[in-house]
Amino acid sequence: HRNVSDLSRQAYRSTFGGDEFFLADHCVAGRRVLPAVAYFEIARAALRDASPEAVTNGQAIELRHVAFAQPLFADDEAGLAVEVFEGDDSKFGFEVFGVDDAGGNAPLHCAGSMVLVPMPAPERLSLEALRARMPQRHEPATLYARFAAQGLQYGPAFQGIVAAVQGEGECLVELRLPASAQVGGV
Numbered sequence: 001h002r003n004v005s006d007l008s009r010q011a012y013r014s015t016f017g018g019d020e021f022f023l024a025d026h027c028v029a030g031r032r033v034l035p036a037v038a039y040f041e042i043a044r045a046a047l048r049d050a051s052p053e054a055v056t057n058g059q060a061i062e063l064r065h066v067a068f069a070q071p072l073f074a075d076d077e078a079g080l081a082v083e084v085f086e087g088d089d090s091k092f093g094f095e096v097f098g099v100d101d102a103g104g105n106a107p108l109h110c111a112g113s114m115v116l117v118p119m120p121a122p123e124r125l126s127l128e129a130l131r132a133r134m135p136q137r138h139e140p141a142t143l144y145a146r147f148a149a150q151g152l153q154y155g156p157a158f159q160g161i162v163a164a165v166q167g168e169g170e171c172l173v174e175l176r177l178p179a180s181a182q183v184g185g186v
Helices: 036-050 127-132 140-149
Strands: 010-016 026-028 059-068 078-086 091-099 105-118 136-138 152-154 161-167 170-175
Touching: 010 036, 036 059, 036 078, 036 091, 036 105, 127 170, 136 140, 140 152, 140 161
Parallel strands: none
Antiparallel strands: 010 078, 026 152, 059 105, 078 091, 091 105, 136 161, 161 170
């Protein structure tokens, strides 16, 4: 991960070997693929580094108009470049590209905009009331078997479902971060 900015743009590059837990344990049709949520974290981290004064306490980053062009497959080493830039109306834009062997930008993977908004107050919910109106229970092992049948192979780092219940048009899932996904003993 390195800053490759110049006077014309704010940009960062990362290289992944393919054996990182978020790639090794996230396969689609047998191929390692970067999870979609990783693009959000890449954009957030780039904005925070590029403009730390813009990202202050009490504010949240709201993503808008996110588009995924194509997935990043990491069967071998893979590189990504992210560019962040100021847009209009206090928005920031981002684009995440692959990096070709010559070090230039390759195909677009994800793009969108970010807006800083006040951090909303957390809403208190009754988990017991939610569970009571969701009678259908799903066993985690059964869910992961269904995912695998659809071509989604989740390794240990992506098997955080502890319990799942479903009701009419809603579901509640209990997640725990697996030890293999914890970074730095968190």
